[in-house]
Amino acid sequence: MRPKGDRLLKPLVFLAAASPLLWLAGRALRGALGPDPVAEVLNRLGLYTLVLLLCSLACTPLQLVLRWKWPLRVRRMLGLFAFFYASLHLTTYVAVDQGLDLASIGKDIVKRRFVTVGFAAWCCLFPLAVTSTQGWVKRLGFRRWKALHRLAYLAGVLAIFHFVWRFKTALLEPVIAGATLFVLLAIRLIARRATAPRLGAKVSAE
Amino acid sequence: MPRDRKIPSSEITPLSAYLRRRDFLALGAAGAGALLLGGHSVSGAQKEQHGAKLPSVKQSSYTVDDKKTPFGDITNYNNFYEFGTDKDDPARHAGKLKTRPWTVKVDGECAKPKTFDIDSLISSSTVEERVYRMRCVEAWSMVIPWDGIPLAEVLKKVEPSSRAKYVAFETALQPENMAGVGGFNAIPFPYLEGLRIDEAMHPLALLAVGIYGEALPNQDGAPIRLVVPWKYGFKGIKSIVKIHLQETQPQTTWSQYGGGVEYGFYANVNPEVDHPRWSQAKERRIGEVFRRPTLMFNGYADQVSKLYAGMDLRKFY
Numbered sequence: 001m002r003p004k005g006d007r008l009l010k011p012l013v014f015l016a017a018a019s020p021l022l023w024l025a026g027r028a029l030r031g032a033l034g035p036d037p038v039a040e041v042l043n044r045l046g047l048y049t050l051v052l053l054l055c056s057l058a059c060t061p062l063q064l065v066l067r068w069k070w071p072l073r074v075r076r077m078l079g080l081f082a083f084f085y086a087s088l089h090l091t092t093y094v095a096v097d098q099g100l101d102l103a104s105i106g107k108d109i110v111k112r113r114f115v116t117v118g119f120a121a122w123c124c125l126f127p128l129a130v131t132s133t134q135g136w137v138k139r140l141g142f143r144r145w146k147a148l149h150r151l152a153y154l155a156g157v158l159a160i161f162h163f164v165w166r167f168k169t170a171l172l173e174p175v176i177a178g179a180t181l182f183v184l185l186a187i188r189l190i191a192r193r194a195t196a197p198r199l200g201a202k203v204s205a206e
Numbered sequence: 207m208p209r210d211r212k213i214p215s216s217e218i219t220p221l222s223a224y225l226r227r228r229d230f231l232a233l234g235a236a237g238a239g240a241l242l243l244g245g246h247s248v249s250g251a252q253k254e255q256h257g258a259k260l261p262s263v264k265q266s267s268y269t270v271d272d273k274k275t276p277f278g279d280i281t282n283y284n285n286f287y288e289f290g291t292d293k294d295d296p297a298r299h300a301g302k303l304k305t306r307p308w309t310v311k312v313d314g315e316c317a318k319p320k321t322f323d324i325d326s327l328i329s330s331s332t333v334e335e336r337v338y339r340m341r342c343v344e345a346w347s348m349v350i351p352w353d354g355i356p357l358a359e360v361l362k363k364v365e366p367s368s369r370a371k372y373v374a375f376e377t378a379l380q381p382e383n384m385a386g387v388g389g390f391n392a393i394p395f396p397y398l399e400g401l402r403i404d405e406a407m408h409p410l411a412l413l414a415v416g417i418y419g420e421a422l423p424n425q426d427g428a429p430i431r432l433v434v435p436w437k438y439g440f441k442g443i444k445s446i447v448k449i450h451l452q453e454t455q456p457q458t459t460w461s462q463y464g465g466g467v468e469y470g471f472y473a474n475v476n477p478e479v480d481h482p483r484w485s486q487a488k489e490r491r492i493g494e495v496f497r498r499p500t501l502m503f504n505g506y507a508d509q510v511s512k513l514y515a516g517m518d519l520r521k522f523y
Contacts, residue, residue: 034252034282034283034293034294035252035278035279035282035283035293035492035493036283036293036346036490036492037495038490038495039346039490096495096496097490097497098497099496099497104485104487104488107485108484108485111480111485112483112484112485113483114483114484115484165483167291168344168463168468169287169291169392169393169463170392171291171392172390
C-alpha cells in the first residue's frame with residue numbers, strides 16, 4: 001500500500017485543477033464578473049487552459065531534471081483538465097460570445113489567425129483526450145501513442161500565439177507563458193541530445 | 207432624436223436613487239439564473255466614486271434613445287494605458303492623477319493662441335448633456351451621457367487660420383502619478399490623437415468634462431477629454447493638455463504603433479472594414495450577453511458621412 005501522501009496526490013491535484021472553475025462559478029453567482037461578464041469568462045477559461053496545459057507539459061521535464069516521479073502520475077489528469085477548460089472556452093466562444101452564428105464563426109476561423117491558431121490548438125488536444133486511456137495506449141502501441149501525444153507541445157505553441165495575438169500591445173503574461181513553454185521544450189531537447197551520442201557511438205562501432 | 211425638454215427637474219430621478227435601483231434589481235434577480243451570465247455589478251461588486259455635481263447642464267438634441275450604460279460600468283471598465291492595460295486598472299490607479307490646477311494650451315495655426323484654465327473654460331461655456339454611443343475598437347460598446355462643450359466652440363475662440371487643416375491633441379504626462387508610465391510602457395507616451403479640421407468643427411465632436419451630470423472621473427479622462435462618437439473610442443483622447451492646429455496630418459499613437467499593425471488615422475466605426483485581427487461587424491454592448499450588429503459610423507452616418515464623400519474608406523480606415 002502506498003504512503004498516505006501518495007494516496008492524497010490525485011485528489012489534491014484534482015481539487016487544485018478544478019478550483020479556478022469553482023472560483024469563476026462563485027463570482028458568476030454573485031454577479032461579480034465585472035462590466036463585460038462574457039469577455040471575463042472567456043478570458044479566464046482561456047488562461048486556465050494555458051496554465052493547465054503548461055502544468056501537464058512540465059511533468060516530464062520535472063522528472064528529467066529533478067528525478068521526481070509523482071508528476072508523471074498526475075500528467076494525464078492535468079492534460080484532461082487542460083482539454084476540459086479548452087472545451088469550455090471554445091463552447092463559451094461559440095454559444096455565448098458568437099451566439100451560435102456558425103457562418104460568422106466559420107469566417108473567423110478561416111480569416112483570423114488569432115482564432116485559427118486557437119481552434120487548431122483545441123483540435124490538437126481533442127485526439128489526445130480521446131486516446132488518454134490505457135486501452136488506447138495498447139491499441140496504438142506505446143511508440144505511436146507517444147508520438148501522437150507530442151501534439152501537446154504543438155498545442156502549447158499554438159495556444160501561446162493565440163494568447164499573444166489577443167492583445168493590442170506586447171504584455172508580460174504572454175511573454176512569461178512563452179518563456180515557460182520554451183524552457184520546458186528546451187529541457188526535453190537537451191535530454192534527448194544527451195542520449196543521442198551513445199546511439200551515434202553504437203552506429204560507428206558496427 | 208429631439209426630446210421633450212420641458213421635464214421639470216423635480217421629476218428627474220436623482221442620480222443616487224437611479225443608482226440604488228440596482229440594489230432592488232439585484233435582490234429581485236438573485237434567484238434568477240440570468241445572473242449567471244447576464245447580471246453583473248450587483249452592489250458591492252465594483253466601486254463607484256462620484257465626482258462633484260456640474261452646475262447647469264443644458265439638454266441637447268444630439269442624443270440617442272439607447273439605454274444608458276450604468277455609471278459603475280462606465281467608471282470601472284476603461285482603456286487608459288497610462289494607468290495600466292487591464293480594464294480595471296484605471297479605476298484602481300487613476301485617483302492619483304492631479305487634475306487641478308489644469309490648463310489646456312491651444313495654439314498653432316490660429317490668430318489668438320490661448321491657454322485655458324479648466325475651471326474658467328467650464329464656467330464660461332454652456333455645458334451640454336449628450337447621450338452618445340461609444341464603440342471601442344475592441345468590439346464592445348457603451349451608451350454614455352456625456353456633459354461637455356462642443357470642440358468647435360473652443361477652437362473658434364482661438365480663430366483658426368486657413369492653414370489649420372488638422373488638429374493635434376496631447377494627453378497629460380505625469381509619470382509619478384501614472385502607474386503604467388515608466389518601466390515597461392505598453393505604448394509610447396504621451397498619448398497623441400488627431401482630427402481633420404472639418405471633423406473637429408463638426409457639431410458632434412465634443413470636449414467632455416463630465417458624465418451623468420458629474421465632473422468627469424479620472425479614469426474616464428478628467429478633467430477634459432475628446433468624444434468623437436462616430437469614431438472608435440481610442441480617438442477620444444483623455445486628460446487633454448495641448449491642442450495644436452497645424453497644416454499637416456498629425457502623428458497619432460495607435461496609427462504609429464508597431465508600424466501600423468493596429469488602426470489608421472481616421473478610425474471611423476465601420477462594420478465592413480475589419481481590425482487586422484478581428485471582425486468589426488458586431489459588438490457587445492456592455493450589459494448585454496449577445497452581440498449586436500455594428501452600425502456604419504456608429505449610427506451617425508446621416509450626420510457625418512458627407513465628411514468622407516469620395517474617400518475610399520478601406521484605404522483611409
